[in-house]
Amino acid sequence: MRHDLFRSGVLIALSTSTGWIGWSGDVLLLPIAGAFPMLWSLARTRLQGTAISAAYFLAASRGLPQGVANFYSSDIWPGLLLWLVASSAFVAVHAVLWTDRKGWRKPLRYMAACFAMAVPPFGILGWAHPVTAAGVLFPGWEWWGLGAMAAGLIVMTTRYRPAAAIAMAGFWLWSAAEWTPPILPSSWIGVDLEMGASLGREAGLKRQKELIEIARAQPPGTTIVLPESAIGFWTPTVGRIWQRALTDTGIIAIAGAAIVDSQGYDNVLVKLSADGGQVLYRERMPVPGSMWQPWSAWIGDQGSARAHFFANPVVDVGNQSVAPLICYELLLVWPILQSAFHRPDAIVAVGNGWWTAGTSIIDIQRASSGAWARLFGLPLVISFNT
Template sequence: MAGVAVALLAWYPGRWLAVLILLPAIWSTTCRRWSALSLWAGYYLTGARDIPVVCERFFAGYGDLSASTAFALGVVFWLGQALALAAPWAFLTPRAAEAPRAARALLAIMLVSLPPLGTIGWLSPIYVAGALYPGWQLAGLLLGMCMLATAARIRQSRAALRVGALLIGAAVVAHLDGHRPELPSGWIAVDTSLGRLDQRDYETLHARFVATMQTAQWGFESGAGVVVFPEELVGVWRPAMRYWWRDYLQQLAMSNRTLILGVDLEEEGSISGRPISGEPFLRYTDSAVIVGAGYGRFDSRQPVPVGLWRPWASVSATRGSLMQSYLKIAGRRAAFSICYEDFLWWPHWRLLIDRPDLLVSMSNSWFNADLSLAHIQQQSVYSIAQLTGLPLLRAVNR
């Protein structure tokens, strides 16, 4: 029940990420691994409670599975992720009074936040750093981890109480010293309500192209110089798609306007003609492409596992390089967070040491826009932007 309560207070509907400090404090008092497992499993089960419904809508929506099978698979994922993320905390439970609780807490945090387990590292306690030390980047992250480690020792050490007081004082300074970052002038993000993209025929794709272009034109006519669209809004960037967009993109280039589109880019040579389960072998990147007056691309460093990233299957997204640099767009350095990356810390490592001008988040939430998961995703990426002191520009398709 403690894990459930913290999840509801920290994440939607509570939105008070500072209460994540309570988790290591409670965990440090447990002497049995089953107690620690139940604490953290309750937290992860509650925070990720929408996984069964999301799986049902996603896989049934694309016709991969029947609704009942997709829901059952979602239940397996829901239970599995909670046990996997709770396991390090259970294994590292301090079973003796002299156990190094702070070191164990830090090790558990790193295990659940960094790959390989960090591939599903949503709801990480690290998000407390954004709530406590806005704008302090790497220093804020380190102080946030120190706060979590100190909470694990708070009942066993008077020194931990003094350190905790100092860390709280630093948090007060961070909030007093901080300022609200402003978005660059002329940049807008466009939320759309186009739903799921059906790529089975060109008529449907062309209708999506027309709707997207008209929406983009509305954004530019309102005075914007850069318009950002959601992730995967137009699907695979086929030759036909490039042809439809060609004239409009030339107009944008001539008028010095830039469009940021969410597309899937086929990897060269990925369609080998070798049938697997009756389908061609296809690899693609879930990308943000810059067109019009600018040029560039940014690939998702971690597409959503099983949904898009499934290397064992005939069709799968691939992971972009963690070393991708910021993109220079309309004179500004822009960092990107593409959909599932909103939930994770490790893809954004560069933000901790080199601050760009803004963070652009692109998401496609046609299958979860009405669920708590969509609010938790927004909280997660906002916490990242808050810690790094960046203005956040976010485009979502519902």
Template sequence: MFSLPPLLSPAHITGQPAPYAPACVVSTAAGALAALAAWYPGHWQALLLLLPAAWSRMRGRAAAFAVWMGYYLAGARDIPAVSMRFFSGYGELTRPEALVLGVALWIAQACVLATPWAMLKPKSNASAARHALCAAIATMLVTVPPLGIIGWLSPAYVASALFPGWKAPGLVLGITATACAASVSRARFARQFATLLLMLSVIARSVASVPVVPSRWTALDTRLGRFDQSSYASLYARTQQVRAIAQRAFSEGATVVVLPEEIVGLWRPAMGYWWRDDIQAFAAAKRTLIVGVDLTASGTPFRYTDSAVVVGADHGRLDSRQPVPAALWRPGAAVSAIRGSLTQPYVMVAGESVAFSICYEDLLWWPHWRILLQSPDVLVSLSNSWFDSDLALAHIQRQGIAAIARLSGVPLLRAVNR
């Protein structure tokens, strides 16, 4: 039998070892399995450490890219379905058009988030310290803006599993654990450091307690579906539904009631009139309602904030620091949500300091920087999931904000519309 001379072997032609394609397939599958194990349907975020460990063992940037590509594709697998439902639901695109857009966004987000891991992949013979440093830098790049604007599924979430209640130091130790996982098979000092981190994790988990939500605070899930705001008849019907839900909760003894994101839609003068008597009654009875609304910021081009508004016995608001890209946040478009300031203070409600997470923020770390430094008394999450409540994304979103609450040691109240 004839054989290829050395200079014409596949390794020389492609610049990769002969089993190049199979290695990439295996790497992609490994990343996908890690996503399923760490997130829905799995719930073991500590397994995120397997990703940097596998990444460091890959030979070549293509295989390193593949493992993270598989992870982000599997973890964000609902983007095509969400795009189809959302954009066709509002009549902006047909279902086929919205599906095509969703597939493009799904592939693009995986490529964007996997790229830092490929670019920073050291050569196989690089030192353990270099592998650790590159893993830490890549983790930061996919967690904070600009890439962090789509920074869902960040490996930094391992911090909440390992160091609950340790706030900012816990996040730093979690990123350190990611770096350690990338170098643990390469140097003795990395294994010793990993042992230390394991001991600290055992201590953190053993002393962690379950935060308690303040008495008579309640978050209400609703099943009102997509809000049709095309007529005053539909606006009034939704207002009546939401008013009845809030009044029923207060009549059952609640003093603070939380309703979902955008549950009353865009706040108009007519809605202020419809709600006026209720808000005055809430204030007189020392009751507080937290409700999700859209507030007009400018008329031309039309800009609005996706906000949580506090009315009744207390007053305040917080604007979403990152509305959903493409769906709500569309810089340059005729209609777009705008981002709220990252320095917005906590809102005082019934004597408690409250931090907010509005919908898409549940999936991100950076909007919540303050709660890792200055712990609030309560973390309130508002979401509107009429387009994804039956998908894995809804479970992953809940896991994400629960992880942030767990790391910060803060009780979580969450209201969702389905």
């Protein structure tokens, strides 16, 4: 009995460390998350497998309680509750699919769990997916690298796990020695802002002029990317203000905004230039709970953001095709893979992370987007507000 308790404690502690270190926000530490399937497979009971899964996910998403407290200006308790609720999908999937059967059943079960957490509906809460590390271990391998990473994770649940661990460690060391961050596309620039919670909420003429000055300070012909929610509510008047300001500059601005109607709102990216303004991208997966509230229609509340799950995976900006990702989408798997399937020329990642102060959430989003960009060999433009 004591031996079983000791074994359980060690596996839970290792799983906690795996989630904590792997998702610390350093892109080169992402491969540590690849140890999770091994720890999960070493559980001797379903309860142990459940505890190991919970320890990994809760450690990986440890910034959520503080982030929720910042967002709602509340104490830590609502954040702790949401933290536990958010872990439910990951823990439930891995608990249900855990098995003590030998042979092919355990790797097949893990493969099912891996797939389930990558796509909706469970993939809606599919943060901290170990497959994200594919871009670190196999940069430039594209879909072959994704397949190699998935195969490595599956083998980690078998008795051949030592060979898989050694092979993955070798690729990790080789990649770390040669690592270079994703490059910027030619004539593109991502601007990080430090406007706090006021960004998107103060959308008057003064704020528009401040952002326009930032855009006009760029060289002619530049495409500038501004963070999520940068220009606030999207209206024809805002479009005309930007159109006049960018006349004769050759500058294109891509900025976050919100489109509100009687049924809710869309979190979007808009394209602004001397030719006018247009909606470029509608967010596929807004943050569940704080933005996307599918239950709101049942109670007559029309304040929810809409989720366009598989819409507009790539958009055209000039002669380039880009894969847009807004904030929460940077933590998930299917949005970037859907976009990559359409072979974009670059990835554009934006966020409004003022509420993440005191956490590593933005660092994790940057690491995830960097890993995916390196996997597919794509330039990356990042723009965040803090």
